[in-house]
Amino acid sequence: MRNPFKFGTIVEDEYFTDRTRELQTILRVMNSENHLILISPRRFGKSSLVIKATKQVARPYLLLNLQSVINTQDFAAKILKGIFKLYTWEKVKHLMTHFHFVPTISTNPITNGIDVSFQPTSDSNVLLEDAMALLEKVSTPEKRLIVIFDEFQEILQIAKGLDKHLRAIMQTQKGLNYILLGSQESMMTEIFERKKSPFYHFGLLMRLNKIPFQDFFDYVNERLSNVLPGQSDPISNEILSLTNCHPYYTQQLASQVWELAKYENISDDVVNVAIERLVDIHDLDFERLWLKFNRMDKQILRILCKNENPLQNRQLPTSSSFSSIKRLMKMGYVIRDKKYEIEDPFFKQWIVNNQL
Ligand SMILES: Nc1ncnc2c1ncn2[C@@H]1O[C@H](COP(=O)(O)OP(=O)(O)OP(=O)(O)O)[C@@H](O)[C@H]1O
Ligand SMILES: [Mg+2]
Known part of the structure; x- marks a missing residue:
């Protein structure tokens, strides 16, 4: 029997619980011409939720974490790389005739991916405009592209004035949905709620909370009942009161409890033993x-x-x-x-x- 808890990566299917209302809201936004801003602290489940929604609508999505972007030129290159991953070269090449600077595209035998580079003298704002315009061109009415920028608050650090420039491009675009995720509450609020910010009221702003107690309790309890028969009720309660229903830490602690019960036959004080093990590791x-x-x-x-x-x-x-x-x-x-x-x-x- 496999450990029924999962933590650290995106969760789907049987590892995913709750979020029904949030999912409906995201689906509604994706089926409109609007954009979504999703804010929560780290590891509350933003990525998992958004990926679930994109899979439900069965449309292509391009995901870019802005923490990995070092400057505007790199931003443009990473958008193009994402596009080349999603669409065939045959489809894309005809749509690139508007490019002001021709990028060099090569395959990377080590990563098996595609590398994109530009002439060092190219104007990086123009490169970004070209790359962003290509997003709009590859998107089709039947399979509207969803563009997800993760850790979006980084936009303020990448280059001065980038937020303004990006907003100017995005506001004229049609046929795309943007989903902007962020884990730094104060910066995200600053970007989307401050009247003078270029992204003021750019889309529907949603704050993701922890998973409600009852739902998470049922999830944990059901999975622990096999290895801790007759005791899983109080143990699940104890786990959730210690993690305060935090999605990631709950899955992590429950996973450790499950391992101890299953492979070491520990049931007395099992939650405390699990915590001590995890504290020891770190x-x-x-x-x-x-x-x-x-x-x-x-x-x-x-x-x-x-x-x-x-x-x-x-x-x-x-x-x-x-x-x-x-x-x-x-x-x-x-x-x-x-x-x-x-x-x-x-x-x-x-x-x-x-x-x-
Ligand atoms: N709906 C859910 N049901 C059960 N567990 C969840 C759910 N959402 C998140 N988790 C737990 O939280 C972990 C983190 O989820 P995810 O990576 O989606 O969060 P995130 O907010 O995108 O995190 P980060 O800030 O690191 O990008 C998952 O690995 C899983 O253990
Ligand atoms: Mg994430």
Whole structure:
């Protein structure tokens, strides 16, 4: 029997749960001329959800993570690479006659993929315009192309004025759906909600939450009941209360519990044993990480370990607590669900074990 839990990569089919309402909304956007902006902290399930939706509509999609883009020229090259992966050269070559600069296209025998490069002197904004225009040309009314830009907030770092330029191109395009994903809440909000931003109200903005307790409970419980008969109810409850229903960490912890029960016959205190194993594995990383935080950050993290609100702590000045929380959130170590919490429950446990 295979481990019925999966974490770290995109989940589909039997590993995917809930998100029915969100899926319907995304499908509606994809079946319209509109675009979607999807925001959540890291590993809440953005990619899995969007890939599920694109598969349901059975249309081609091009996915590009902007974290891997180093400059505007590279952005253009990566869009073209994505297009060449999706469509045959026979189809694409006739559509490239508008190009101002002819790219060099070669096959890479090591990756088995296609490489795209440009003359070093080419104007990178023009390269981007050409590549973006090709997206529109390869898309057809029957199989409208879906373009997904992941970690979209990176647009602000890649090149100065790129957001403005990109928006100018995108707003005239037809026959495409853009899905813009991002995990940095504050930057994404800045891009799409600030009146002066070029992307102000560009599409439907959706925030993805954790998976609701009852649904996730049923998912975990059903999968644990084989290896922990008669005990899976309280154990599933314990797992979810420790992970706070975080999609990734819940799957990770449940997976570890399943392994211990199945292969080591451990059932007593199995959740704590699983947590200690996972904390052990990451001990060195957590220690290194801890050393990087300044004193204020460490204090905030300690307070969060006690499930208290750092902003109500009388010993710390609210303004410095607030800027520390903001910084920790930006780096992804703290998230805000209903309250502020440490993102990684295993790091939290490590702090409890070693630093309280
Ligand atoms: N609908 C779901 N049902 C069950 N588990 C899920 C679901 N969505 C996400 N997960 C869990 O969370 C993990 C991360 O999912 P995914 O990669 O889709 O998230 P993400 O928000 O795109 O992450 P990242 O910020 O790293 O890009 C998955 O590997 C899986 O363990
Ligand atoms: Mg993702």
